[in-house]
Amino acid sequence: EPEVTQTPSHQVTQMGQEVILRCVPISNHLYFYWYRQILGQKVEFLVSFYNNEISEKSEIFDDQFSVERPDGSNFTLKIRSTKLEDSAMYFCASREAGELFFGEGSRLTVL
Amino acid sequence: AQKVTQAQTEISVVEKEDVTLDCVYETRDTTYYLFWYKQPPSGELVFLIRRNSFDEQNEISGRYSWNFQKSTSSFNFTITASQVVDSAVYFCALSGLSSGYSTLTFGKGTMLLVSP
Numbered sequence: 001e002p003e004v005t006q007t008p009s010h011q012v013t014q015m016g017q018e019v020i021l022r023c024v025p026i027s028n029h030l031y032f033y034w035y036r037q038i039l040g041q042k043v044e045f046l047v048s049f050y051n052n053e054i055s056e057k058s059e060i061f062d063d064q065f066s067v068e069r070p071d072g073s074n075f076t077l078k079i080r081s082t083k084l085e086d087s088a089m090y091f092c093a094s095r096e097a098g099e100l101f102f103g104e105g106s107r108l109t110v111l
Numbered sequence: 112a113q114k115v116t117q118a119q120t121e122i123s124v125v126e127k128e129d130v131t132l133d134c135v136y137e138t139r140d141t142t143y144y145l146f147w148y149k150q151p152p153s154g155e156l157v158f159l160i161r162r163n164s165f166d167e168q169n170e171i172s173g174r175y176s177w178n179f180q181k182s183t184s185s186f187n188f189t190i191t192a193s194q195v196v197d198s199a200v201y202f203c204a205l206s207g208l209s210s211g212y213s214t215l216t217f218g219k220g221t222m223l224l225v226s227p
Contacts, residue, residue, distance in 0.1 A: 043217040102156040
């Protein structure tokens with residue numbers, strides 16, 4: 001069964017460092033997303049991406065965040081200068097037309 | 112604006128008990144989708160069901176069943192004869208026409224603990 005894959009599964013970084021989280025969406029999907037879940041809290045929408053551009057973003061997705069689809073398969077989330085409060089599980093998701101398929105998440109720990 | 116409320120923060124049951132997880136939603140959209148996801152201790156989000164706002168028929172899948180009541184804006188989830196493996200956090204979510212169905216609004220989740 002096709003699935004969304006994310007790397008790394010867990011990353012530990014120092015405050016102020018840049019982090020790139022990678023995702024490989026399901027191959028025929030056209031819509032891509034990043035969601036975030038701070039430990040013990042609900043899952044929150046960050047950004048959606050379609051046709052090589054951001055289609056929607058939340059207020060969480062400020063200037064320190066960026067997304068990119070550098071080639072035909074990868075979809076990345078970059079955090080330019082990490083803060084302690086960026087520690088969370090980051091979920092990538094994709095869809096064709098129907099339901100959202102989530103990856104297994106990348107846990108980011110900022111020290 | 113959209114909102115999903117899961118009033119039950121945590122539920123504890125003993126194996127084989129039936130349990131219902133509540134979900135109440137708010138949306139101005141006339142067309143929307145409702146979802147349930149399961150998040151086991153390993154952390155991934157597992158899709159359980161998607162329901163269109165036009166389809167109020169209840170659904171049953173094995174031990175799982177869902178009760179969609181548009182009149183009360185509720186989409187409750189029942190697990191029959193619960194098992195230890197059902198222990199997880201369960202999230203209800205909503206996506207609406209106004210966002211092109213492109214984003215999900217999640218509730219805060221209900222942690223279900225099933226003990227043997």
